[in-house]
Amino acid sequence: MSTFTDTDITASEVVDLYQFIYISRITSTGLSGASTLNNIAETSIKNNKINDITGILCYGNGYFFQYVEGTEQALTNLKNQLLMDERHKDLQMLEFAEIKARRFQNWALRSIVLEQWLFKDPNLTALLPFKPYTWKDEDSSKFLNSLQQYYNSQLKEEEVDMQPIKYNALGVTLSKVVGQHQAFFLIQTVLGTLIVLALLWFMLADKF
Numbered sequence: 001m002s003t004f005t006d007t008d009i010t011a012s013e014v015v016d017l018y019q020f021i022y023i024s025r026i027t028s029t030g031l032s033g034a035s036t037l038n039n040i041a042e043t044s045i046k047n048n049k050i051n052d053i054t055g056i057l058c059y060g061n062g063y064f065f066q067y068v069e070g071t072e073q074a075l076t077n078l079k080n081q082l083l084m085d086e087r088h089k090d091l092q093m094l095e096f097a098e099i100k101a102r103r104f105q106n107w108a109l110r111s112i113v114l115e116q117w118l119f120k121d122p123n124l125t126a127l128l129p130f131k132p133y134t135w136k137d138e139d140s141s142k143f144l145n146s147l148q149q150y151y152n153s154q155l156k157e158e159e160v161d162m163q164p165i166k167y168n169a170l171g172v173t174l175s176k177v178v179g180q181h182q183a184f185f186l187i188q189t190v191l192g193t194l195i196v197l198a199l200l201w202f203m204l205a206d207k208f
């Protein structure tokens, strides 16, 4: 008698792959850490690689939106960690369900600080400002699809990177030279100096 029974075949086809989607609010603890997002991304990339979790973390307007995929056990463990993490609160699970394939195969965790440029898709302008607690189910899935399109476009351009925070072109260049946080402060300082110089110029222009 063959040992390859139907049951064996079905069992071998079962793929333990789940998606876990949630939203949460950053806390004062989260806001008080100078590099909260980078710290989260650093730990997550390390842990998620070990646990074979892939996904994306978005932050904007004080809210997190995270989509992760992996085995049921790995995601349950992560969910329990997230529930204890004091850097965010009011975790609202949008979905914990079985899936057939990964959406973000190459990203242990891509973290994105939402910026206008992410919303070039006119379908998404209705979702601005970023307030995911007010979204309907279809809004979340529209948003997720758009993130996946963005991911796919980066895949095509072979630009998939693991940078925790995405800057504009100037920021990317600067962050490579001086590091991510310094790049942010450098841009702020340069813009601040330009504004002060412009104000001085207007004030002094009258005097001469």
Ligand SMILES: Cc1cc2nc3c(=O)[nH]c(=O)nc-3n(C[C@H](O)[C@H](O)[C@H](O)COP(=O)(O)O)c2cc1C
Binding pocket: 024, 040, 043, 044, 045, 047, 048, 057, 064, 066, 068, 078, 081, 082, 085, 087, 088, 109
């Ligand atoms: C918004 C948010 C998203 C997070 N995402 C992940 C994640 O994808 N993977 C992960 O391992 N930890 C994530 N963390 C951190 C976990 O809550 C927890 O601090 C971490 O898993 C502990 O790891 P450690 O035991 O290696 O220190 C996240 C935390 C926050 C606040």
